[in-house]
Amino acid sequence: MGDRRSKSFYFLGAFFIAYVLFLYGPMFAIYILSFQGPDGGLTFPMNGVSLVWFGKVFSGGGIVDIGAAFxxxxxxxxVVMILTVLISVSAGMAFRKAFRGSTILFYVAIASLIMPSIITSLGIALEFRLLDDFIVKHSEGWTTAMGLFTSGxxxxxxxxxxxxxxxMFAIFNRFDGRLEEAARDLGATPWQTFRHVVLPIILPSVVGIGLFGFTLxxxxxxxxxxxxxxxxxxxLELQGLTTTVTKPDIYAxxxxxxxxxxxxxxxxxxxxxxLQARQRRHGSDAGQGMV
Known part of the structure; x- marks a missing residue:
């Protein structure tokens, strides 16, 4: 029997390649055009190759202060990364044991995933405006509680x-609780059990949560x-610049x-x-010690 591929294979392969180009093509085009020469524009063909537009970004010139926004x-x-890790790990540990209202609390916690982002933003803004109105009545000279590290x-x-x-739910769903029981049998306190047993095991996933927190x-x-x-x-500054941009510094x-x-x-x-390599190495050393 031959290994000749059917026509549908080539059709689906071409469709996949076209999809990848449609998805990532504009992104790579921006990367390439950001290296335009001093007289370059916003489209192909490129007019020279240089780093001049990156220099203009770092120089702080232009309509807005890009450096400050960065x-x-x-x-x-x-800050979001640190708080996301701390709160997620704490909540994951708490939800390992059933407590009254846990189901409702869970659905409330993940409700923002299905809510339109702009609605969530408007709701938070309205909440802080109401707070400002209340504070203004009792304090003169008050401006607003909205800010980068409050409402933002x-x-x-x-x-x-x-x-x-x-x-965290996915992690603890397959976590072996016998490891914690063994630590407690050896006299470890709850904090020692978490620090020396639980945390080293879940640490690679915790790093992933931090990655999610920062990039999102x-x-x-x-x-x-x-x-x-x-x-x-x-x-937000990038969105504002896209309406008035005429030079490749926006691409840079x-x-x-x-x-x-x-x-x-x-x-x-x-x-x-x-971390995963260290876990495997420690597991191997522990196995050899038992032998």
Whole structure:
């Protein structure tokens, strides 16, 4: 029997290639065009090759302060990452034991995944405006409680926490509780059991939760649009620039933004691989010790 492929294989293969080009083609086009020469435009063909547009991004020139927006997004992303990890791990540990109202609390926690992002953003903004109206009545000179690390932080957490919680549920669903029982039998306290038994096992997944938290916050647009306050994050500045941009510096900024995301993903994958290798090595050493 021959190994000749059917016509449907080539048709589906061509369709898949076209789909990949449609999905990633614009992204790679932006990366390439960001290296235009000083007289380059927004479309092909390229007019020279240089790093001049990256220099303009870092120089701080232009209509908006891109450098400040970059720092704000970076700080907010790091705070969201830390809080997402801490709250998700704590909630995952808590949900391992049944308690009254756990089902309702679970559905409330993940409800924001199915809610339109703009509705969530508008709801948070309205909540803080009502809070401002209440404070104004009792305090003169008050402006607003909305800001990067108040309403903006809350808006981003409504997006990252459900993912972190679902990941923790998946982790503990296949966690061997006998390991904790053995630690308690040896006299370990609950904190020692968590620190020396549970955390080392779930640590690669916890790093993944942190990765989710940062990247989702770093690229968030809709939930930031109404709840971020008087300052803008980098995605909001990018959205504003797309309506007036005439030079490839916007492409350079997009390339830098993507590079930060890829760098975070790459570092997280390295940490996960190192932790998994250490777990396998410790498991092998423990097995040899028993022999």
């Amino acid at each position: 720092k704000r997004s970076l700080k907010l992303g790091l 932080l809350g808006a981003h957490l409504t997006w990252t926490l459900p993912f972190g919680l679902l990941i 916050s770093w690229d968030e647009l809709a939930r930031s649009s109404q709840a971020i306050g008087s300052v803008n994050t980098l995605p 900024l997009g390339s830098i933004t993507s590079a930060v995301s890829f760098l975070v993903i790459f570092l997280a994958l390295i940490v996960i691989l190192v």
